[in-house]
Amino acid sequence: MKVIKFISILTLGIGLVSASPVRPRQAPLGKWDIVGDSQVAAMHIVLASHKDIYIIDKVEGNKIKQANGSPAMSAVYDIETNLVTPLDLTTDTFCSGGSFFANGTLFNSGGAENGLGYNPGYTSARFITPTDANPAWMEIPDGMITSRWYPAMATLPNGNVLVMGGSLKGTGKNNDAINNPTYEIWSAGGAPQPQPVHFPFLVDTMPYNLYPFVHVMPNFENKQLLFVFANTQGIIFDIETNTVVSKTPVIPDGVRSYPLTGNSILLPLKPSLNYKPTIMICGGNTAMEITSPAIASCGRIDPTDPNAQWEMDNFGGTGRVMPDAVLLPDATVLYVNGAGTGFAGYHRGPRGNPLYLNDNPTLTPFIYDPETKEWNTNLAPSVVPRLYHSVATLVSDGRVFITGSNPQPNVELGSKFPTEFRVEMFTPPYLQTGLARPVINSVAGFTTLNDQRIQVTYQQTVEVKITKGQTNSFITAAIIHHGFVTHSQSFSRKYVLLKVISAQEDPNDNNNITLNLEMPPNPTILPPGPSYLYVLDNGVPATFSVSLILGFPTT
Structure with a gap:
């Protein structure tokens, strides 16, 4: 019983210290x-x-x-x-x-x-x-x-x-x-x-x-x-x-x-x-x-x-x-x-x-x-x-x-x-992390980016070449349709995390990586039309996203 009482007082003390106004508060972020x-x-x-x-x-x-x-x-x-x-x-x-x-x-x-x-x-x-x-x-x-x-x-x-x-x-x-x-x-x-x-x-x-x-x-x-x-x-x-x-x-x-x-x-x-x-x-x-x-x-x-x-x-x-x-x-x-x-x-x-x-x-x-x-x-x-x-x-x-x-x-x-x-x-x-941001260099063979919407299709594996942001990289990618925004809504907005099929370093420069990203499997996951490819390194997005248009394969 004494042990229980001692622990409860100690726990209370820790709680009081953590809420003390004299503790420095982290500066607001953003x-x-x-x-x-x-x-x-x-x-x-x-x-x-x-x-x-x-x-x-x-x-x-x-x-x-x-x-x-x-x-x-x-x-x-x-x-x-x-x-x-x-x-x-x-x-x-x-x-x-x-x-x-x-x-x-x-x-x-x-x-x-x-x-x-x-x-x-x-x-x-x-x-x-x-x-x-x-x-x-x-x-x-x-x-x-x-x-x-x-x-x-x-x-x-x-x-x-x-x-x-x-x-x-x-x-x-x-x-x-x-x-x-x-x-x-x-x-x-x-x-x-x-x-x-x-x-x-x-x-x-x-x-x-x-x-x-x-x-x-x-x-x-x-x-x-x-x-x-x-x-x-x-x-x-x-x-x-x-x-x-x-x-x-x-x-x-x-x-x-x-x-x-x-x-x-x-x-x-x-x-x-x-x-x-x-x-x-x-x-x-x-x-x-x-x-x-x-x-x-x-x-x-x-x-x-x-x-x-x-x-x-x-x-x-x-x-x-x-x-x-x-x-x-x-x-x-x-x-x-x-x-x-x-x-x-x-x-x-x-x-x-x-x-x-x-x-x-x-x-x-x-x-x-x-x-x-x-x-x-x-x-x-x-x-x-x-x-x-x-x-x-x-x-x-x-x-x-x-x-x-x-x-x-x-x-x-x-x-x-x-x-x-x-x-x-x-x-x-x-x-605001101070970490370097990755850079997208090419998408599906296009090295001139955002002058046009790059056409991609469902389930397609798309090659994306980037310069990574950090030495110990963790690369993720997403395709986002931002929607039409009005009155607290964004019609048709969707975010789909992409499968990273492979990530291979350039043998001549290990800062450069070739990714193979799999597009969404079908149009119920992300309806066809304009979207944007975002690539992140340890949660830090690339310097810019790339404009895509997701559609059906041509026959």
Whole structure:
């Protein structure tokens, strides 16, 4: 008994020492730099090439003009020069969706009402191909039979694009009169106006069913299976047979979709786990109340498991509504942006005395390790509040591009939470180790990299030559599709760890290594289209990634 008492006191003493305020605290990791001005408020972004980010907003008085003199709604941001070039549009892109076809063309659908010389965008279909000599939007104003505001989109394993849900016009939360519980499927170069298909799940999940979460599920049976989630519910849906395969349990703690906006990601897929899918949904809120605290929990689940159950944790100890998540090259997840209270939407009241629907910005990023299920919360905070209509994406050099925040209906400057045009780059801790970074020298025989998308196919073994970063190297590689980012989502985003079949040192220079990397086994693991190859040495990414286009073998 005495021994037990002695040990308990000793343990308590150690606990007190470890929490002592006199112990030096590790300096926060990561670094923020304000690098530019987006010129167009960034409601939607997509990494279009290794250096270009397409920005899409809505009809409002942005800083730069398009060719006809109207305020620009879209632009190209060059992350190497921080220069911005406007792109012309004629229909309002407010709260639209986007995804890539297999051929590399970006498809943007839906929008909102007319204004400032622009036409309505509710039924619009828009297309742009980043690899064109002079990329420009091509629009079909009546391309869709039905109006869509807040639709979800996803690239399917066959290379077509799904457009799902939304409402017939703008709203704070959905209602029966304007709900659009349908989906449609577009093919590249196909005829416009595909017929919508009724989707009862978007009736069952009213009223919190806008921008439903959609993820393509990996399988080895060539099935086009989707995990679809809205409100508190999720299903596995077979898009080919138009049937619900299974349902997941209700997620605890509250609502996770707009306007009680949480975030949903498909965690990195690994060949060692046979590409087992794990969905992670974080944040949200319990009520449309301005002072309501954001949900401080995350749920993990394999929705394909016949006995699927939510595994919950505390979101690193901080609640967030409207968080953005970024899959980093080292297979961890960065969470940024969002608010500690409230819900998605514009401020109420006059500009001079606004009442914000969301407040208490969460300025400190967190990094989650899916392998250990641990949170790194000791990261440097940003100085820029990023609330409603904020965005973030990984870029080629391993940093994270972050911009946006516009919690008001029009451009407002000088207010508590103004329309935010500042662009930040966040440098993750893996770029602060002091370790040398590897360099990719060639991919599939190409030594001139990122002047084109290098064509690769499923199961192909691709030769990649690198200069390693460290003497005792541990090389990993991944292929990442960054998706179309808007409203705390990234449509079609996927991270797939690649099999390193072999790694051979150059006998004349052991710093140079020839890798043989096996591409994903089938298009359910990673749908066809543009992606980026990342190579890491001991968790430190190469100086740049390489633009690929994953497709089917030609016959």
